[in-house]
Amino acid sequence: xxxxxxxxxxxxxxxxxxxxxxxxxxxxxxxxxxxxxxxxxxxxxxxxxxxxxxxxxxxxxxxxxxxxxxxxxxxxxxxxxxxxxxxxxxxxxxxxxxxxxxxxxxxxxxxxxxxxxxxxxxxxxxxxxxxxxxxxxxxxxxxxxxxxxxxxxxxxxxxxxxxxxxxxxxxxxx
Numbered sequence: 001x002x003x004x005x006x007x008x009x010x011x012x013x014x015x016x017x018x019x020x021x022x023x024x025x026x027x028x029x030x031x032x033x034x035x036x037x038x039x040x041x042x043x044x045x046x047x048x049x050x051x052x053x054x055x056x057x058x059x060x061x062x063x064x065x066x067x068x069x070x071x072x073x074x075x076x077x078x079x080x081x082x083x084x085x086x087x088x089x090x091x092x093x094x095x096x097x098x099x100x101x102x103x104x105x106x107x108x109x110x111x112x113x114x115x116x117x118x119x120x121x122x123x124x125x126x127x128x129x130x131x132x133x134x135x136x137x138x139x140x141x142x143x144x145x146x147x148x149x150x151x152x153x154x155x156x157x158x159x160x161x162x163x164x165x166x167x168x169x170x171x172x173x174x
Contacts, residue, residue: 067085067086067087067090068085068086068112068115069112069116069122069123069124069125070085070086070124070125070126070127071083071084071085071105071108071124071125071126071127072084072085072088072126072127072129072165073101073126073127073128073129073142074129074131074161074165074169074174075098075128075129075130075131075134075138075139075142076095076131076133076134076169076174077131077133077134077174078133078174079097079098079099079138080095080096080097080098080172080174081095081096081097081098081101081138081142082094082095082165082168082169082172082174083095083096083101083104085108085111088162088164088165089164093164093165093168095168095169095172095174098138098141098142101142101145102145102148102149105126105145105146105149105151106149108124109124109149109150109151112124123152123153124151124153125153125154125155126146126151126153126154126155127154127155127157128142128143128154128155128156128157129156129157129159129161129165130156131161131169133174139156
C-alpha cells in the first residue's frame, strides 16, 4: 500500500506541487492550414475573362440592310447619344442620355417588328459610331445594351461622322 509521508510534527503537507504550464504545439495545425489553402487555390477556377465577338464588315461591300431597318447610334461626350432610324438626311435625329437608350432601342425594335411582321430575315440592324468626344466605357455600355435588349445584328462603324450628324451634334453641344 501507499505510504503517507507525514512530517515529524504529525500533520500532512497541504502544499500543492507546481505543475508545468501546458504547451500546445500548433505545428500540425499550421501545416494543415497551408495544405488546405494550397488545395483550394489549385482546385478552384479564377474568374474567367468574358469576351464579346465583334465582326467587322469587309471594306467595299455594300450593306444589304435597307434604311427602314437601320438604327444609327452616335456616342457623344458627357454620356450623350444621338440616334435615328434610316438615312441621316431624311431621319429625325434625337439626342438622349446613354442610360435611357434602352427604351429607344426597344421602341425602334417594336416598330420594325410590327412593320415586317417579325420575320427572321428582317430584323433591326444597329450601327454604333463612337465620336471623338466619347469614352471607351460608353462603347462597352452600348454593346452591353445590345446584348441585354436582344439585338442580334449590330456593327461598330469607324467611318467619320457625316455632315448632317456633325451639325446636329454641334447644335446640341454633344
